[in-house]
Amino acid sequence: MHEASIALSVLEIAVDNCRKAGYNRIESIRLKIGRASGIMIDALLFAFNAVKTDTIAAEASVIIDEIPVSGLCSSCGKDFVTEEKYVLCCPECSSTSFNIKTGRELEIIDMEVF
Amino acid sequence: MKVKVVTRILEANERIAAENRRLFDEARVYVINLMSAPGAGKTSLLEKTIKELSGKIKPAVIEGDIAGTADAERISSLGVPVIQINTGGACHLDANMINEVLGSLPLKETDLLFVENVGNLVCPAEFNIGEDMKVMLLSITEGDDKPLKYPLMFQESSALILNKIDLLPYTNASIEKIRKDAMSLNPSLKIFEVSCKTGKGIAEWTDWLTEKVKS
Numbered sequence: 163m164h165e166a167s168i169a170l171s172v173l174e175i176a177v178d179n180c181r182k183a184g185y186n187r188i189e190s191i192r193l194k195i196g197r198a199s200g201i202m203i204d205a206l207l208f209a210f211n212a213v214k215t216d217t218i219a220a221e222a223s224v225i226i227d228e229i230p231v232s233g234l235c236s237s238c239g240k241d242f243v244t245e246e247k248y249v250l251c252c253p254e255c256s257s258t259s260f261n262i263k264t265g266r267e268l269e270i271i272d273m274e275v276f
Numbered sequence: 277m278k279v280k281v282v283t284r285i286l287e288a289n290e291r292i293a294a295e296n297r298r299l300f301d302e303a304r305v306y307v308i309n310l311m312s313a314p315g316a317g318k319t320s321l322l323e324k325t326i327k328e329l330s331g332k333i334k335p336a337v338i339e340g341d342i343a344g345t346a347d348a349e350r351i352s353s354l355g356v357p358v359i360q361i362n363t364g365g366a367c368h369l370d371a372n373m374i375n376e377v378l379g380s381l382p383l384k385e386t387d388l389l390f391v392e393n394v395g396n397l398v399c400p401a402e403f404n405i406g407e408d409m410k411v412m413l414l415s416i417t418e419g420d421d422k423p424l425k426y427p428l429m430f431q432e433s434s435a436l437i438l439n440k441i442d443l444l445p446y447t448n449a450s451i452e453k454i455r456k457d458a459m460s461l462n463p464s465l466k467i468f469e470v471s472c473k474t475g476k477g478i479a480e481w482t483d484w485l486t487e488k489v490k491s
Contacts, residue, residue: 164366164367164368164399164402168285168286171285171286171288172285174288175281175283175285175287176281179279179281179283180279183277183279185277185279193285198428200398200399200402200428248427248428248461250424250427250460250461251460258459258460258463259463268284268285268286269282269283269284269285270281270282270283270285271280271281271282272278272279272280272281272282273278273279273281274277274278274279275277275278275279276277
């Protein structure tokens with residue numbers, strides 16, 4: 163629902179970093195988005211295409227690295243990775259005591275500028 | 277040319293949340309981010325809680341709604357400092373909205389600040405505002421399937437208050453199922469059963485809350 167404000171934040175951070183590095187055009191921006199971050203990637207891309215108009219990112223494409231949910235179970239001690247967005251119990255032993263390690267990411271990694 | 281950025285996209289919100297937190301700590305105010313679906317009874321819970329804490333703890337309230345001042349008027353009639361934020365459409369409060377109104381609250385004379393978030397089970401859970409604790413309210417008339425349908429809010433909250441338990445005989449909701457599913461999402465969740473209408477369970481909640489605020 164707030165993909166548009168997130169797209170604006172991405173644009174702001176990217177434009178800022180591009181200018182700081184002494185460049186004037188952004189070619190691509192790479193994001194890391196966890197599956198449990200609550201972000202709908204299609205909606206984010208749609209919003210970004212709308213907000214980038216008339217900025218130095220007008221031609222920029224967005225590349226997304228989707229990060230699956232992973233964790234470490236404190237009962238069986240096993241690491242797990244799942245296709246699910248939400249983990250209710252350890253996929254190995256069904257215990258509910260586990261720590262999520264990845265899946266909540268919402269970051270800009272790097273970008274191509276010229 | 278490749279430029280490394282490595283920035284959290286919501287970093288701006290996190291930064292302002294940390295600044296809010298600093299202001300709260302400085303003024304020694306305990307802050308609760310109160311979240312629920314629309315109509316679960318957030319304002320009713322605040323009314324009951326404020327009356328119960330009267331003379332023991334000095335509260336203040338920030339009301340978040342898309343439009344209107346109805347909630348702020350209800351709280352204000354209790355003689356408690358209250359600020360209404362109208363988000364004008366936004367589905368949640370963020371750290372900056374809170375930061376902008378803090379100057380209008382008597383923080384130094386406040387022990388406990390309730391932030392009543394916009395009624396919504398999704399987005400409020402994703403934005404920190406600098407609170408000490410997130411508390412979630414679920415009315416049993418919403419159904420016992422909510423923990424597994426909206427897991428994030430149950431995971432992020434320290435306490436879950438089940439409201440409208442006086443209506444239990446008229447619904448198909450199972451408190452046991454809510455408890456079981458909510459605890460599987462968040463084993464450290466503290467659960468209270470209350471009725472803001474009859475007052476049942478309110479004292480147990482306010483006793484627990486008082487301990488948190490005073491510690």
